[in-house]
Amino acid sequence: MTNPTRRPVASLWIGPRLHYINQFCLLSHVQQGHPTTLYCTEAVENVPEGVIVRPATEIMDIDMEIVRQTSESFLSNVFRYKMIQKTNAIWIDCDAFCHKPFPDEMEHIYAGHGFRGALNCGVVYIPQQGALIDALLDYYDNLPDAPAWFNKQQRKRLDKQDSALPQAVRIYNAERTSFGPQAFTWFAQQTGDYERALSHDVLYPVPFQLNDVFFDPYGRVEGHFTDQTLSVHLYTNGTKPWWRKNVPLANSYAARMCEQTGVDPAKALEQ
Incomplete structure (x- = not known):
């Protein structure tokens, strides 16, 4: 019996090869019935x-020079909202494992993570039309002299940047999360959508600070899960x-998810 066709999900990759974690995370959505x-x-x-x-380029023009001066995450933070607006797909980071299918009726998919309470946008869906997506896209398309939420220290770092640099690079150098969680949290607060956030266990059951547990053969990762958990973020940036260059230890969560999805980790290690 095949899985029913569910809501589409999508992500972005910059580079020539996926790591095995990216492979099994993408496959987890396919195997749950999500066109990926x-x-x-x-x-x-x-x-x-x-x-x-x-x-x-089906979603947006790509300025790889800006990416080289910032990071892959900078482009993905701009890309995800343009992708949602054009395709109505759920954005998934390539290190987010689909534990359960995303419900068809869920209109706001985002949550806080870690111990700080800020919203993350590693897995996100917001309505294609509305104040939040309009505010985010306006921010990216018309960058301000400084983000509205910058404190005095952040503004000082911004002022020290070379004025000849593109504004996106200047802001990124002053605060690298200015295009990701900081922006999403700020604009969600301004539009009233912050209160719509899911609890952290739905999308980020394991705090970022504990991400080594995914590779521990004696770690009980599922102890962090609840009945509401839909996605499990593995935080490959941390x-x-x-762990990037070696196969996961037997019985670790990473090894078990490789087995569950049919991925051979030895063929996709970081080189």
């Missing part, structure tokens, strides 16, 4: 079968180098 699209800025050699590959 990976927008790419170049040819990716090891996309799992079942994942739809599309050029990122993964230690050893």
Whole structure:
């Protein structure tokens, strides 16, 4: 019996190869019945079968020089809202594992994470039309002299940036999360959508600070889950180098998810 077709999900990849964590996370959505699209800025050699590959330029023009001066996360933070507006898909980071399908009726998919209470946008869906998406896209398309939420210290760092740099680079250098969680949290507060956030256990059951537990063969990752958990973020941006370059230890969550999705981790290690 095949899974029913569910809501589309999508992500972005910059680079020629996926890590095994990215592979099993993307496949987890496919196997839960979600049509899963990976927008790419170049040819990716090891996309799992079942994942739809599309050029990122279908969503927006890509300025790779800006990406080189900032990071891949900068582009993805702009990309995700333009993608939602154009396709109505749920944005998923490539290190978010689909534990349960996203309900068809859920109109606001985002949550806080870690111990700080800020909203994360690693998994996010907001209505295609509305004050929140309008505010986010206006911010990215018409960058201010300084983000409205910057404190005195952040503004000082911004003022020290070379005025010849693109404004996006200046803001990023002053505060690297200015285009991600900070922006999303601020604008959600301004529009009243902050109160619509899901509890952290729905999308980020394991705090970022404890992300080593995914590779611990004796760690009980599922102890963090609740009946409401839909997605499990593995936070590859915080993964230690050893885990990136070696197969996961037997019985760890990472190893078990490889087995569950049919991914051979030895073929997709960081080089």
